[in-house]
Amino acid sequence: MRAFMSSCASFTGFLQCLPLCGRRPLTGPSPLRSPRRRAYALGAAHRHMRCKGRSNACPRIAAPARKPARLMHATTRLLLGGSLTLAIVMGIGRFLYTPLLPLMQRQYGFGPDVAGLIASANFAGYFAGSMLAALFARGVARRIAFQGGLVASVATTIAMGLTGDLAVWLVLRTISGAASAFAMILAAGIVAEQLAKVGEESRLAWVFGGVGAGIAASGLVVHLLVGSMQSSTLWVLVGVIAAGLMPIALFFVRERDLPVSRRPADPRRRVPRPLPFWPLLVGYTLQGLGYSVFATFIVALIKSRPGIEALGDWVWIVVGLAVLPSCLFWSRMAERIGFSKALVAAYVAQIIGVALPVVTNAAAAALIGAVLFGGTFIAITLLTMPLGRQGLGGRGFAVLTAGFGLGQMVGPYVAGMLVGGEVDYTLPLAASAGVLALGLLALLVAIRGREEPASPA
Numbered sequence: 001m002r003a004f005m006s007s008c009a010s011f012t013g014f015l016q017c018l019p020l021c022g023r024r025p026l027t028g029p030s031p032l033r034s035p036r037r038r039a040y041a042l043g044a045a046h047r048h049m050r051c052k053g054r055s056n057a058c059p060r061i062a063a064p065a066r067k068p069a070r071l072m073h074a075t076t077r078l079l080l081g082g083s084l085t086l087a088i089v090m091g092i093g094r095f096l097y098t099p100l101l102p103l104m105q106r107q108y109g110f111g112p113d114v115a116g117l118i119a120s121a122n123f124a125g126y127f128a129g130s131m132l133a134a135l136f137a138r139g140v141a142r143r144i145a146f147q148g149g150l151v152a153s154v155a156t157t158i159a160m161g162l163t164g165d166l167a168v169w170l171v172l173r174t175i176s177g178a179a180s181a182f183a184m185i186l187a188a189g190i191v192a193e194q195l196a197k198v199g200e201e202s203r204l205a206w207v208f209g210g211v212g213a214g215i216a217a218s219g220l221v222v223h224l225l226v227g228s229m230q231s232s233t234l235w236v237l238v239g240v241i242a243a244g245l246m247p248i249a250l251f252f253v254r255e256r257d258l259p260v261s262r263r264p265a266d267p268r269r270r271v272p273r274p275l276p277f278w279p280l281l282v283g284y285t286l287q288g289l290g291y292s293v294f295a296t297f298i299v300a301l302i303k304s305r306p307g308i309e310a311l312g313d314w315v316w317i318v319v320g321l322a323v324l325p326s327c328l329f330w331s332r333m334a335e336r337i338g339f340s341k342a343l344v345a346a347y348v349a350q351i352i353g354v355a356l357p358v359v360t361n362a363a364a365a366a367l368i369g370a371v372l373f374g375g376t377f378i379a380i381t382l383l384t385m386p387l388g389r390q391g392l393g394g395r396g397f398a399v400l401t402a403g404f405g406l407g408q409m410v411g412p413y414v415a416g417m418l419v420g421g422e423v424d425y426t427l428p429l430a431a432s433a434g435v436l437a438l439g440l441l442a443l444l445v446a447i448r449g450r451e452e453p454a455s456p457a
Helices: 002-021 035-049 074-092 097-108 112-136 139-162 166-197 201-225 231-252 277-303 309-337 339-359 363-374 377-388 396-418 426-451
Strands: none
Touching: 074 139, 074 166, 074 201, 074 231, 097 112, 097 201, 097 231, 097 277, 097 309, 112 139, 112 166, 112 277, 112 396, 139 166, 139 231, 166 201, 201 231, 201 309, 201 377, 277 309, 277 339, 277 363, 277 377, 277 396, 277 426, 309 339, 309 363, 309 377, 339 363, 339 377, 339 426, 377 396, 396 426
């Protein structure tokens, strides 16, 4: 349409130029109505373009300059930048520890209690960072904080391989957690804000697939090199790879003018109905506790099982691959059956996924469990927030994030303490499934509380 209007404007200017060229002007209310007059006008246009010696009176009409073709659509660049950011700070910065944990334990000789402590330090940093990120919600401060978080996440990943001191590790993992929270929350905010301006909010689900890409890619690197490199070398190597990708994310994640969506708005789009806040908060806090145990120790569990130990790295890679389409899948499910029912289904799937590797040593159970866990743990967050963000006078988002963060902090440390002397991770993962079941129960209480009619005054 814009090109069409530009062409119309150029042709109108040409018509106004005709008297200056000594040609017969086109007059009358509808000069181009008949075929003969249209043919005359086109012929005059050709003669006009060949005018010689009249440049001052009748300048030539230059064709509009073509814009150079862009290799990538502006919206695609924004989505790619957001996905790459989450792959770096979450898939690598936050979750690289999971596939490297068994190798680190062999190299440095620490037990499950220390392993849980290191994981909890990272989750504590994430909790603090998610609270502080709210201070940088707009403008230049938001962009600087996002960039700083991304750089700090990469730097702390590399630094983990440069030392074997536990105290330094705890500091680095805490900083890494805070940095990943800053970069993830602020980058997602920038992308969501830009997409909302052009009616493309639904495409935000693709950004969170970047977490899965980072998990799968880093897990594959560890699997390929675990036999020839120590954990310290792999920390540095994967961190350097992330550093090489970082400039792309920094360049693509920015405020930019996006083309308005041509897709009509769906009038049947569901609006999530808020749930009673307190039982929802309890369920989401228990979700943070239960999921963090599985996300920390699943590779260590599989590698401790005779007969399926070779699947340890592959289970984590499958988790990452399952994350990739999960947010889009569950957002479609929420549109189809409602947010509350979709959230219940996601909880049930995750509980089954966590329980399967606990109750059987079968390789198929480990892989199916990885699919169910990877396909739900990010999506549960995206489904929960719309149901509770209006709670507590609009502070629901912050309080839910705080509850989830506290659950993450407690989970790995307590789970590490539960591991027996023979390094058997069955008990903490069984407890993880039980905690998630309690979270589902709290969610069902919230749903029932919304559906019950108010008592008459």
